[in-house]
Amino acid sequence: xxxxxxxxxxxxxxxxxxxxxxxxxxxxxxxxxxxxxxxxxxxxxxxxxxxxxxxxxxxxxxxxxxxxxxxxxxxxxxxxxxxxxxxxxxxxxxxxxxxxxxxxxxxxxxxxxxxxxxxxxxxxxxxxxxxxxxxxxxxxxxxxxxxxxxxxxxxxxxxxxxxxxxxxxxxxxxxxxxxxxxxxxxxxxxxxxxxxxxxxxxxxxxxxxxxxxxxxxxxxxxxxxxxxxxxxxxxxxxxxxxxxxxxxxxxxxxxxxxxxxxxxxxxxxxxxxxxxxxxxxxxxxxxxxxxxxxxxxxxxxxxxxxxxxxx
Ligand code: GDP
Ligand code: MG
Numbered sequence: 001x002x003x004x005x006x007x008x009x010x011x012x013x014x015x016x017x018x019x020x021x022x023x024x025x026x027x028x029x030x031x032x033x034x035x036x037x038x039x040x041x042x043x044x045x046x047x048x049x050x051x052x053x054x055x056x057x058x059x060x061x062x063x064x065x066x067x068x069x070x071x072x073x074x075x076x077x078x079x080x081x082x083x084x085x086x087x088x089x090x091x092x093x094x095x096x097x098x099x100x101x102x103x104x105x106x107x108x109x110x111x112x113x114x115x116x117x118x119x120x121x122x123x124x125x126x127x128x129x130x131x132x133x134x135x136x137x138x139x140x141x142x143x144x145x146x147x148x149x150x151x152x153x154x155x156x157x158x159x160x161x162x163x164x165x166x167x168x169x170x171x172x173x174x175x176x177x178x179x180x181x182x183x184x185x186x187x188x189x190x191x192x193x194x195x196x197x198x199x200x201x202x203x204x205x206x207x208x209x210x211x212x213x214x215x216x217x218x219x220x221x222x223x224x225x226x227x228x229x230x231x232x233x234x235x236x237x238x239x240x241x242x243x244x245x246x247x248x249x250x251x252x253x254x255x256x257x258x259x260x261x262x263x264x265x266x267x268x269x270x271x272x273x274x275x276x277x278x279x280x281x282x283x284x285x286x287x288x289x290x291x292x293x294x295x296x297x298x299x300x301x302x303x304x305x306x307x308x309x310x311x
Pocket of ligand 1: 043044
C-alpha cells in the first residue's frame with residue numbers, strides 16, 4: 001500500500017528557505033522515531049480548513065469554496081518525503097442549520113476508524129469578533145467524539161491573519177483578545193480544569209492562505225509579525241507531537257462505545273447506593289439514637305411548666 005502514496009512534490013513549490021526548514025523539522029521528527037504524521041483538520045464551514053491543507057501540502061489537493069458547498073465526506077491527502085509520511089485529513093464543516101450535523105460527525109468518525117490522530121488543527125478565522133454558540137457546539141462535538149485528550153494534541157489555527165484590526169486596537173492586542181476568547185471556549189467545552197491548564201496550554205498559530213499574503217526577501221509567505229507562517233505552523237505541530245501526550249487511536253470502542261467523556265457515568269448509581277447505605281443510613285441511625293438519649297431542653301421543660309423563666 002505504501003508504494004501508492006504519492007511523493008510530496010508540493011514541497012518543491014516552496015521557497016528554498018521554507019524547504020530547508022521543513023526538511024529540518026521532518027529530520028528532527030525522524031530522529032524521535034516519528035515517521036508518520038496524521039493531522040486532522042476540523043472547524044466550522046468556510047473558516048479556511050481546505051485552504052490551509054492546500055497551503056501545507058503546497059498543491060491544490062482539496063477544493064476550496066467561498067460558499068459552504070463542501071463535499072459531505074472527509075478527504076485524506078497522503079504524501080511521502082525522505083521516508084516520512086504526512087497524512088492530512090480535511091473534513092467538512094460540522095454545522096448545518098445552526099446545529100452540529102450528527103450524521104456528518106458520524107461519517108467523520110467512521111472515516112477515522114483504525115487511524116491514529118497525531119495532531120488536531122482546530123481552525124477558525126482570526127477576523128471574527130466573538131465566540132458564539134456554534135463554536136461551543138463544534139468544540140463539544142470534538143471532545144465528545146474523541147475524548148478531551150485530543151486537546152493535548154491540538155493547535156488552534158487562525159486564518160485570515162493578514163488583517164487590519166478594527167479601530168483603536170493594535171494587531172497584538174486584537175490577536176490576544178481573539179485567542180483568549182477562543183481558548184476559553186475550548187477549555188469550557190473540553191472541560192479542562194484549572195489545575196490541568198498549565199500542562200495543557202493549547203498553542204494558537206496564525207495562517208494566511210490568501211494569494212495576496214506578503215512575502216519576505218526569500219519569497220516566504222509572512223505574517224504581519226514578519227514570521228514565515230508555514231515553517232512556523234509545522235514547527236509547532238512537531239512540538240505538539242513531542243509534548244508527551246498520547247496520540248488518539250480511533251478504534252471501534254471509541255466510535256461505538258459510550259461517549260469517552262462519560263465512560264465513568266455508570267458508576268454514578270453505584271456511588272449513590274454506597275452513599276445511602278454507608279453514609280446516609282448510619283447518620284440517620286445516629287440521629288435517632290441521639291433523639292432517644294437526649295435530655296429535654298430547657299425550653300421544653302419550661303413549656304411543660306417545669307422550669308422557671310430565665311431567658
Ligand atoms: P473551509 O470551508 O473551512 O474548508 O474553507 P475554505 O478553505 O474552503 O475557504 C473558504 C473561503 O475563505 C475561500 O474563499 C478561501 O479562499 C478563503 N480563505 C481561506 N483561508 C483564507 C485566509 O487565510 N485568508 C483569506 N484572505 N481568505 C481565506
Ligand atoms: Mg473545506
